[in-house]
Amino acid sequence: MPLSYFLGLSAIMFTIGVLGVILRWNALVIFMSLELMFNAANLIFVTYASYYQVLTGQIFVFFIMAVAAAEVAVGLALMVAIFRTKRSVDIDQVSSLKG
Amino acid sequence: MPVIGTIFYVFLAVVAIGSALGMLLNRSPIYSALFLVLNFATVAVLYLALGAPFIALTQITVYAGAIMVLFLFVITLLGAEKLPGYDPIKGHRQTALVFALIFVVEVVLFFVFRNQTVGPVPLIGPDFGGPKNLGVTMFTEYLLPIEVVAFILLSATVGAIMLTKPERKVSTRLSQQKD
DSSP states (O other): OBHHHHHHHHHHHHHHHHHHHHHOOBHHHHHHHHHHHHHHHHHHHHHHHHHTTOTHHHHHHHHHHHHHHHHHHHHHHHHHHHHHHHSOOBHHHHTOTTO | OOHHHHHHHHHHHHHHHHHHHHHHHOSSHHHHHHHHHHHHHHHHHHHHHTTOHHHHHHIIIIIIIIIHHHHHHHHHHHTGGGSOOOOOSTTHHHHHHHHHHHHHHHHHHHHHHOOOOOOBOOOOOTTTTSHHHHHHHHHHTTHHHHHHHHHHHHHHHHHHHHHHSOOHHHHHHHHHHHO
16 A cells, blocks of 8 residues: 555544644543544554564554553543533633633 | 455545544534544554554554543543533634645645655564564663653553542631631
8 A cells, every 4th residue: 555545544634633623612522632633643653664664663652652641641630620610621611721 | 456455445544534523523522532432443453454463452452442431431420511512713613724724735735746756555464563573672672761651651640640639628728727
């Protein structure tokens, strides 16, 4: 399969992730869009790992997955903490840091 | 490339993009999360096709398993699926679509104007990205990053526990000081 297939698929998935971050107001869906963008980047890493036959790309994907798991744990904990005070996960309600 | 292979890859691309769009466009966060699980599974199949079986299975267990279950748990815990969606800012969607279009055009221009010949991705056996090769490289050449990642995961767990702990003690202490 040509390399451009994987690059194009990854670009489209990344664009959909960007659109999700821009368009949606639900903070949970924004988090999911971030995961989608992580996934698009991971696909590029694995593609080039097998294109150049170097294992480093796959190891980097493993690290990205571990850090994404940590990020999701902290992010969802933040979301729960914000929901306790604001009673909402709408980012427009959360935007007022002045309290 | 035989026809059946082309059909396979086109089908995977359609499912991946369709599920990503479903995640983006669905009103309910629960359906969004389920669409995202489908997307992760599809990308895992692509990893298998690219000769990365270990990464594919890690994708299924960590992403589609652990992370998305955490998402679904938080969605149901907060009851966020009942919140109404609305557009507070006028022209927001149009601006976002224009920016996304610019991004796509940039990607297309990159494909058109790069002067570099690109061959197809070579077919490689399952031993290349298998657990043995990956583990040997990970625990010899990348031992320090593995330890750092372990520490990051530990601190994230502790941080998540600290963040979700109820803060009643502090508020009562403050109110007592006021009195």
